Amino acid sequence: MTLGYPLAAKQMGNHFAMTDVSSDLVFRRGKEVGKAVYQNRALSKAGISERLFAFLFSGLVYPQIWEDPDVDMDAMQLDQGHRVVTIASGGCNILAYLTRSPARIDAVDLNAAHIALNRMKLEAVRHLPSQGDLFRFFGAADTSHNSEAYDRFIAPHLDAVSRHYWEHRNLRGRRRIGVFDRNFYQTGLLGLFIAMGHRTAKFFGVNPARMMEARNIGEQRRFFNEELAPVFERKLLKWATSRKASLFGLGIPPAQYDSLITSGDGTMASVLKARLEKLACDFPLENNYFAWQAFARRYPEPGEAALPAYLEKHNYDTIRGNIDRVAIHHANLIEFLAGKDAGAVDRFILLDAQDWMTDDQLNALWSEITRTASAGARVIFRTAAEPSLLPGRVPTSLLDQWTYESDASREFSARDRSAIYGGFHLYVKCAA
Numbered sequence: 001m002t003l004g005y006p007l008a009a010k011q012m013g014n015h016f017a018m019t020d021v022s023s024d025l026v027f028r029r030g031k032e033v034g035k036a037v038y039q040n041r042a043l044s045k046a047g048i049s050e051r052l053f054a055f056l057f058s059g060l061v062y063p064q065i066w067e068d069p070d071v072d073m074d075a076m077q078l079d080q081g082h083r084v085v086t087i088a089s090g091g092c093n094i095l096a097y098l099t100r101s102p103a104r105i106d107a108v109d110l111n112a113a114h115i116a117l118n119r120m121k122l123e124a125v126r127h128l129p130s131q132g133d134l135f136r137f138f139g140a141a142d143t144s145h146n147s148e149a150y151d152r153f154i155a156p157h158l159d160a161v162s163r164h165y166w167e168h169r170n171l172r173g174r175r176r177i178g179v180f181d182r183n184f185y186q187t188g189l190l191g192l193f194i195a196m197g198h199r200t201a202k203f204f205g206v207n208p209a210r211m212m213e214a215r216n217i218g219e220q221r222r223f224f225n226e227e228l229a230p231v232f233e234r235k236l237l238k239w240a241t242s243r244k245a246s247l248f249g250l251g252i253p254p255a256q257y258d259s260l261i262t263s264g265d266g267t268m269a270s271v272l273k274a275r276l277e278k279l280a281c282d283f284p285l286e287n288n289y290f291a292w293q294a295f296a297r298r299y300p301e302p303g304e305a306a307l308p309a310y311l312e313k314h315n316y317d318t319i320r321g322n323i324d325r326v327a328i329h330h331a332n333l334i335e336f337l338a339g340k341d342a343g344a345v346d347r348f349i350l351l352d353a354q355d356w357m358t359d360d361q362l363n364a365l366w367s368e369i370t371r372t373a374s375a376g377a378r379v380i381f382r383t384a385a386e387p388s389l390l391p392g393r394v395p396t397s398l399l400d401q402w403t404y405e406s407d408a409s410r411e412f413s414a415r416d417r418s419a420i421y422g423g424f425h426l427y428v429k430c431a432a
Contacts (some may be wrong), residue, residue, distance in 0.1 A: 060113035060188040062090040064293065067351060067382060068416045069096035069309055075380050075412045075426050076347045078102060083374075085337065086349035088328060091118040093349070095125065095310035098322040102347070105326045108333045115330045116165040120150075120158060125323045127153045131316035137180060139311045141298045146180040185293055194294060204231050211295040217284055224280040232273035241268040260384035260422070279419035288417045334361070337368035345372045350381035352421065359393050366394050370401055370429075377429040382421040386413075390427075402427040 072093060078084070078100040086094065088107035091114070097105060109115055121138070128134050128149065136143045137150075155163055166177040179187050186195060201208050206227045214220040231237060261268055279291055286305040292298060299307055309315055329336055333353070337345070348369055354362060369379060379402070383389055388409075390399060405426040413424035 060117070061111065062114065062190050063117075063185045063188040064190075064308075065090040065092045065351075066190070066290065066418045066420060067093060068290070068418050069093040071412050071416045071424065072349060072380060073097060073100055075408065075424070076349075076378050078347060082346040083344060084347045084349070085333075085340075085345050085372075086347075087333065087351045087353055088114055088118045089351060090114065091121045092308050092310060094118065094326055095121065095319055096308065096315075098319045098325065099309055099315045101318065101322055101325075103325065106329060106336070107326060108329045108331050108336050110330070110332065112330060113165065115328060116162040118328045119162045120154060120166060122323060122326060122328070123154045123157045125310075125320055127157055129153065131313050134316070135302065135307075135311050135313075138184070139299045139307060140301075141183040141185075142181075144181045147175065147177045150177050150180065183298065185299075186297060194297065198297075200237065201228070201231055204234060204237075206231055208295050209297070211280060211291070212285065214285060217281065220285065221281045224277055228276065228280065229273060232269045238267055238269040241272060262385050275420050279417075282414075282419065283417050290418045334364050334368055337365075337372050340368075340372045342371055343374045345369075346374050346377050348373070348377070348379040350379065352382045352384065354381055354389055355384050362390070362393050363395065363398075366390070366398050370398050373429045375429060375431055379427040381425050382416075383423045383425065384421065386422040388423065388425045401430055403430055 069092065072078075073096070076082075076084075078097060080101045080103070082100075082102040084097060084102050084105045086097075086105065086107050088094065088109035091107070094105055094107050107118060109118070124134060124137055128137060133149060133153075137146050150166070155167070158166075166175070168176050170176070185191055198208050208228065210227070211220065211223050214223055260271055276294075279288075279294060283291065285291055286300075289299055289306055289308055292300055292305060299311070302313065306312075310319055350365075354365070357365070373379075388404065405428060409423065409425050412426065413421070416424055
């Protein structure tokens with residue numbers, strides 16, 4: 001699913017090495033991602049697929065994170081004083097968590113483009129003059145002076161490597177920061193994947209943007225059943241989605257593709273149809289900004305529908321007041337946790353990273369999570385398929401120290417507006 005992130009087996013450290021899928025591409029740029037993805041010989045069919053994915057994943061993948069932060073915060077019972085460790089990804093959820101005023105958030109990622117995005121978001125919150133400026137920069141499309149706002153208010157406070165990333169020029173002489181003058185959310189692998197979905201639907205005579213004409217859930221359901229659902233029965237689409245590379249734009253590596261396909265009738269088209277059905281039909285459009293991005297290719301205007309928490313006006317003062325509680329780390333999560341003291345973390349957010357992992361990596365991760373978890377600590381994660389992937393892969397000596405909240409996990413999974421995952425999972429550390 002879109003929102004996976006690799007956990008490599010070796011220390012990455014805090015060194016920020018530039019990566020970008022649009023320029024200066026060399027094989028070393030996917031090296032650290034490759035450590036998390038490679039499970040087969042380089043010249044095998046599966047090995048080639050893994051290496052292509054690592055190559056693409058070394059640049060910007062997620063212009064926005066595709067997990068529902070409202071579900072995250074409720075599942076974590078996030079509150080003041082909590083010490084949080086999370087995978088950074090696109091950074092939207094990190095800022096949302098600040099509305100609950102946790103004591104500290106350590107956000108960890110191996111993807112240098114995501115690190116640059118997260119660091120810029122922090123400086124934007126700190127230094128853009130107003131909440132309206134923050135919305136125009138990250139929430140509005142076609143705001144032609146955003147790059148000027150970057151130059152004046154953000155760039156002077158940004159670290160040199162992140163500035164280099166955003167100010168890098170492509171072959172046409174355009175700076176990368178210029179995407180914020182147009183529509184940032186139509187960039188990155190995820191943005192390109194959604195665009196390809198729209199083109200594919202239009203090829204079959206359907207315009208997904210017409211979903212936004214629906215006035216209630218009943219009309220959303222009707223549009224899905226009559227217009228979108230039949231597209232997934234087309235032989236060409238079934239053939240295309242049977243190729244693992246077809247979902248690289250969603251951030252789905254080959255191993256996660258294999259897990260995802262187990263949740264349907266054996267075809268990826270049926271899985272994608274079911275996930276899109278939930279996104280299109282289970283939540284009113286006015287409450288689901290994920291659907292706005294999928295169908296309208298933009299966020300709502302203020303007052304038009306719900307926005308991501310960090311772009312809602314009523315959260316601005318709290319987020320800005322708490323912004324110094326976030327630290328961004330270009331590092332390996334397992335090794336980052338290894339540097340933490342025992343009992344030093346209260347909340348862990350793993351996104352769908354574990355779908356990528358070997359048994360050895362899972363065991364290393366949960367050994368560190370269990371060691372660093374405080375009494376009553378909570379771990380949340382998502383999976384491509386519905387069941388938790390931990391039983392049978394992580395030793396019972398570790399899992400016996402945790403309680404799996406099965407009923408709550410099903411409830412939170414149903415509430416997840418992003419709608420793309422098979423399962424949401426909550427584990428709570430047992431009392432000593």
